[in-house]
Amino acid sequence: MKKLMMFVFLLALSLLALAGKPKGKPQPAQAPPPPPAPGERLADERGRLALSNQFYLELAVGAREIRICHSGIAVATYKLDSLAIAYPRVFWVARQDAGPWVDDVWFNAHLDPPKDVKRVRIVPGDTSTIPTPDKADVIPPTLEELTPVPPVFVIRCDGDRAIHLHLEGIVPGAVMKVTDPHSRWHDFLAALKFRQRDALRLTATIPSAEGAALFRSFPDGKLDLLVLP
């Protein structure tokens, strides 16, 4: 009886062991997912931004375009004349490479200098400044005349990443007088740590009409900027 019980126990044990055995050949370790193709890496973030009900920006490096986007639609596109990367250098020696920066999100994009609308204050009851259908002499200023634009401005992002935009030609509308943030003196002071130095600087030239339109239409607040290949 004891032997029979031992036999049954061993039989059950071997059956259990068989049942637990993996079937077929052992599987190789799962390979990591293939890297996303250029442009696909930002697909999810594009979707998130489209659903955010906020403006965001796109810089298409290949197409040389800056776009103001909302809900997945490019509401305005600004064509750049040229786009180059600028490496900081000391004694003519360029410092280390900026590393990967394309196909990525740059956060908190904002204008430097900031936009400043020179608003008109209405005097209540002063009908001489209120246009009427038949009053031809009252022509109120446009936002082009009320929003001065500098000949050079910067879109700054977190991580000391910056896009310097140089307007080519005469700026339409009001012009803002500022010191050139791209000047050698500024760079000299930045090299001496007296001013903020761009860790990654893109330099673009843009037709003045396009550049001024971008500056004046730049959405308020801090935006996400998708840098596309």
Next chain:
Amino acid sequence: MDFLDSAPGSPGRPLPGFDQPGKRKPWIFRAAALLLLLGTVGLVVLGGLFYLSTGYGLRKLTPAYVSGHLVQGPLVLTDDKGDPLPPPDPKALAKLAPKGGVYIVIDRVHNRLHLFEEGKNILTAVISAGAGSILDDPSGKRKWVFDTPTGRFFVKSKRENPTWTAPDWDYIESGEPMPRNYADRVQEGMLGEYALDLGGGPSGYMIHGTLYTRLLGRNVSHGCIRVGRDDLRIIWKKAPVGTPVFMY
């Protein structure tokens, strides 16, 4: 030639405190002065070289360069708590697509309205957007900024031969007394043939016609979008209720 020779006192006599034998100490001063001069010149030259050599070197963004600077690996963004953000909802994304492919883009800086259908710009209209001016209530309690708002709106309703109910600011701006009866505020013909209500703000913004056609292309409105008659007829026909309107 030695300046010590012409120092105060008798010529040829040493200055007080200087030893006569060898006249060595003045040479030490000369050497020190020379060193100081050379050091200053050297610093100026080095500073100048540093000034000239700093700055940025430009490099063209060729396709090969760009492909060599692509960020690798998946993009994982986190929320404020550090948890990874979930992927966007595909159903919500699908709902973003405008019905019939029709949407309106308004450039309030340049006073232009663009009507898109299936991705094509089928109409560019000259409009009048918000003046951006400020009006203070003489009582000091209220203030209005006449900006056209930015962002995404939708055509909420459409009205033919719309009437306009003049708000308080209209009377304050013109210096006229405010009517006691609500009915006295209602004005006909001010908004042209049609009005497309966009919502937003206390009284809502509209795309509507105007009597002030001479001022189309200028920023003169109190926030609404004024459009010429012919363009407004096309917009009325093409843009159904629910059409997205992007204003920037």
